[in-house]
Amino acid sequence: MKLEIDNRTPYLNDYYFQTLALLYFPGEKFRADDSGENFAYFLLEETDAQNHIFYSKVRLASGSAFAEAEWSGGYEPTIPMNDDFYAMNALGKAFLEAGRRLFGFGLPWGYITGLRPVKRAKYYLDRGYSAEQVMGLFERDYDVSFEKADLSVETALVQQKMLADIKPNDCGLYVSIPFCPTRCDYCSFVSYSNAKLFALIPDYLEKLMRDIAATGELIRRLGMRVRAIYIGGGTPSILEPDRINRLLGCISKNIEISENTEYTFEGGRPDTLNKAKLAAVKANGVKRMSINPQTTNDAVLERIGRKHSSAQFFKAAEEAFAFGFDTLNADLIAALPGDSAESFAKSLDDVIDLGFQNITVHTLSIKNAATIRFTEDGYYDPEGEFARNSVAYARKRLKEAGLSPYYLYRQKNTVGNAENTGYSVCGKENLYNVIMMEEHSTVFACGAGSITKLVSPSRSEILRHAYPKYPFEYLREEKGIGEDEAFAFFNRKEETV
Ligand code: SF4
Structure with missing residues (x-):
């Protein structure tokens, strides 16, 4: 499908716009010269940088049908978020509305993409929010349906118990x-x-x-x-x-x-x-x-x-x-x-x-x-x-x-x-x-295709080491993560693992 992105902000990369488009157009590939029947246009502008006020406009087309939606305003999240969050929110609101108008149905996971819902639910729970409050935040912050918010929170609560005795090492x-x-x-x-x-x-x-x-x-x-x-x-x-x-x-x-x-x-x-x-x-x-x-x-x-x-x-x-x-x-x-x-x-x-x-x-x-x-x-x-x-x-x-x-x-x-x-x-x-x-x-x-992920004790950083995907490549004596690299990663974060 063809995608036109007019991003006038320093937030979000093209890949984000693509993954957002896929929520209504699964399986599509993005080509500049595409003359197929699907098309998406995104405009994103920050009208007041200090207060994170945005204007967004999204136009979606499928065949001869098309729909457009705009959104403008600010947003006050319950807990501090990075700048991308505000931009995603502004873009997501217009995108969902354009999609609803064009296709006649909404998305159960709202505009969440590239974000692990359970990790986000745990993030809120770990900061003292009750299950009901977290569900409210999911619905409000990401337009997630009640059922999916409930699923995320229930899963997060089970995980909290499972992970309670897992130590940093x-x-x-x-x-x-x-x-x-x-x-x-x-x-x-x-x-x-x-x-x-x-x-x-x-x-x-x-x-x-x-x-x-x-x-x-x-x-x-x-x-x-x-x-x-x-x-x-x-x-x-x-x-x-x-x-x-x-x-x-x-x-x-x-x-x-x-x-x-x-x-x-x-x-x-x-x-x-x-x-x-x-x-x-x-x-x-x-x-x-x-x-x-x-x-x-x-x-x-x-x-x-x-x-x-x-x-x-x-x-x-x-x-x-x-x-x-x-x-x-x-x-x-x-x-x-x-x-x-x-x-x-x-x-x-x-x-x-x-x-x-x-x-x-x-x-x-x-x-x-x-x-x-x-x-x-x-x-x-x-x-x-x-x-x-x-x-x-x-x-x-x-x-x-x-x-x-x-x-x-x-x-x-x-x-x-x-x-x-x-x-x-x-x-x-x-x-x-x-x-x-x-x-x-x-x-x-x-083994081939596997990825080692070193997670820092505070879980703020991850170091990845991927083996080649194909067994014949792996057989060329590809080495795993090096000892020096692993020690450097953990020691940089804390004195002991
Ligand atoms: S091809 Fe192999 S890995 Fe893929 S679904 Fe079938 S059994 Fe599973």
């Missing part, structure tokens, strides 16, 4: 296995999924284990303690039992694992699991597993190119429960093409009835060519009513089943601007997801 460890048996159509994750590239797995594991050993040594020298380990992908369970044993053996040798260490192995694709692999995972001390059907409707699985059956999921879940893992998680996706309200409700019932204590409900995101094809096939509803209804239903149904939201995140281009939410029975939450998503604690990462 507690950290997480992520281990990446970026290989999958086949590629699902909707996936934008970089992973290798063909037999020729699987030949890299032995070398990849050797390199990965060297990195885990070096990371374990660095964690010890920094005086940190690993509270959560997450082996994710890709599909870690693509590894054969002997390789699972070697990898997990390496982790046990190099990382201090105690009763308090959360230890998760992402099974991911049910078709890769069998009793021998589950036995290897269990024997090495893993307490939590994730087995992800996304839907239990076989026609939908086929439609999204996820090459396993619901029967394979039910079998893998039954076997995993029989092994007695402490916690089992299942992921579902709302608004999949070909799905229906009844079929989504059945998928939810299936994972609840199986006994999963931890269930994540994602929403389809329009990210790559394959998902854009979904929209062309007429499966994508721009208002996202199906997605919105699905996530609202999931919340209600999971609450009835005794599961509460404990982490949530939003992505660009998500159908209906809906969110991804992790639900859990009390005590079965996933700490890794929370410390990583909320950038609450340092997470060391090993």
Whole structure:
């Protein structure tokens, strides 16, 4: 789509304007010479810099229809905010009004973009505001709906409890296995999924284990303690039992694992699991597993190119429960093409009835060519009513089943601007997801596509170190974060970590 930005202020960059536009035009790409049917024009001006008084004007067009809205005025936030906040507020008001006029529907998350709602809710709660007050601030400051404000605050309250005993020197460890048996159509994750590239797995594991050993040594020298380990992908369970044993053996040798260490192995694709692999995972001390059907409707699985059956999921879940893992998680996706309200409700019932204590409900995101094809096939509803209804239903149904939201995140281009939410029975939450998503604690990462994030004790600064995305690049002896760099980062902030 074409975007025209007339930003007469020093606040907000072009990327912000783009992400804002995507709230009403998910999946669009921005090209100056675009002559497609979608268009957005933004004007932002600060008319009184001292008092943060702005004038904004937004014009949106889709095909021959267009709408325009203006906003002018100041805004007094309850707590001090940076200058960008005032500009976002002024722009957001006009944008939402223009969108409502053009499309006839509002946005449940208001104009929030590039901001973690739960982190913001915790920010207010930590400053002594009550849950009701925080909800009021969400509605007032960001035009967030009552339901989403309530979801954010409830999630933040659960997180407050989960994080109460996390110390500044507690950290997480992520281990990446970026290989999958086949590629699902909707996936934008970089992973290798063909037999020729699987030949890299032995070398990849050797390199990965060297990195885990070096990371374990660095964690010890920094005086940190690993509270959560997450082996994710890709599909870690693509590894054969002997390789699972070697990898997990390496982790046990190099990382201090105690009763308090959360230890998760992402099974991911049910078709890769069998009793021998589950036995290897269990024997090495893993307490939590994730087995992800996304839907239990076989026609939908086929439609999204996820090459396993619901029967394979039910079998893998039954076997995993029989092994007695402490916690089992299942992921579902709302608004999949070909799905229906009844079929989504059945998928939810299936994972609840199986006994999963931890269930994540994602929403389809329009990210790559394959998902854009979904929209062309007429499966994508721009208002996202199906997605919105699905996530609202999931919340209600999971609450009835005794599961509460404990982490949530939003992505660009998500159908209906809906969110991804992790639900859990009390005590079965996933700490890794929370410390990583909320950038609450340092997470060391090993493997292609993984990112180490050092979080300063005050959480005011983050140092990132990313490994290359592709395994073949990673194999070129790419180094992890250096010891000098890590010590310099922590020592710059405080005397001790
Ligand atoms: S199994 Fe997961 S990571 Fe692999 S292609 Fe499918 S969605 Fe992507």
